Amino acid sequence: MEVVANKCQCEALRAKDPRYKKLADIIAKYAGREGALIPVLHEAQEVFGHLPPEIQMLVAEGLDVPLSEIDGVITFYSLFTAEPQGKYKIGVCLGTACYVKGAGDVLDELKERLQIDVNKTSADGLFTLEVTRCVGACGLAPVVSVGDDVYGRLTPDDIPAILEKYIESEKNSNA
Numbered sequence: 001m002e003v004v005a006n007k008c009q010c011e012a013l014r015a016k017d018p019r020y021k022k023l024a025d026i027i028a029k030y031a032g033r034e035g036a037l038i039p040v041l042h043e044a045q046e047v048f049g050h051l052p053p054e055i056q057m058l059v060a061e062g063l064d065v066p067l068s069e070i071d072g073v074i075t076f077y078s079l080f081t082a083e084p085q086g087k088y089k090i091g092v093c094l095g096t097a098c099y100v101k102g103a104g105d106v107l108d109e110l111k112e113r114l115q116i117d118v119n120k121t122s123a124d125g126l127f128t129l130e131v132t133r134c135v136g137a138c139g140l141a142p143v144v145s146v147g148d149d150v151y152g153r154l155t156p157d158d159i160p161a162i163l164e165k166y167i168e169s170e171k172n173s174n175a
């Protein structure tokens with residue numbers, strides 16, 4: 001009987017993915033510099049789209065900083081995320097004007113339709129749901145943004161058509 005060693009394939013997989021070479025270059029560029037962690041995380045997130053535990057570990061090893069410090073930075077700065085991000089960010093304004101005009105119900109409808117909670121990404125990778133503070137369009141309350149588009153005076157009943165627009169456009173771009 002042949003015995004096959006149960007070795008981790010991570011190294012082999014990384015060698016095939018050019019993003020890991022970019023990450024190594026980024027770490028090499030900043031290693032040993034004062035305040036290297038934030039620019040490295042920033043550039044790593046540009047390369048990978050988010051900062052999952054594996055990338056955090058590689059940065060920790062490369063810069064010789066504790067993993068707990070990296071976790072603290074990612075948690076503290078809203079710029080960083082350990083979660084995969086959807087193609088479209090949905091921002092539901094929960095500022096006062098929007099809230100009193102029913103933004104909470106709109107948010108609930110989005111959660112229900114997308115089957116996700118706030119700061120999570122839909123299973124199809126299309127949408128990440130976020131809440132925002134006042135975006136300066138209170139006259140249109142309640143306001144929701146999807147990517148660069150802004151929708152105002154919404155009710156929960158408007159949500160299915162809005163989501164469908166992006167789902168359809170995605171289907172057409174893949175056709």
Ligand code: FES
Pocket residue numbers: 093094095096097098099133134135136137138139141142143
């Ligand atoms: S409170 Fe939502 S836009 Fe001002």
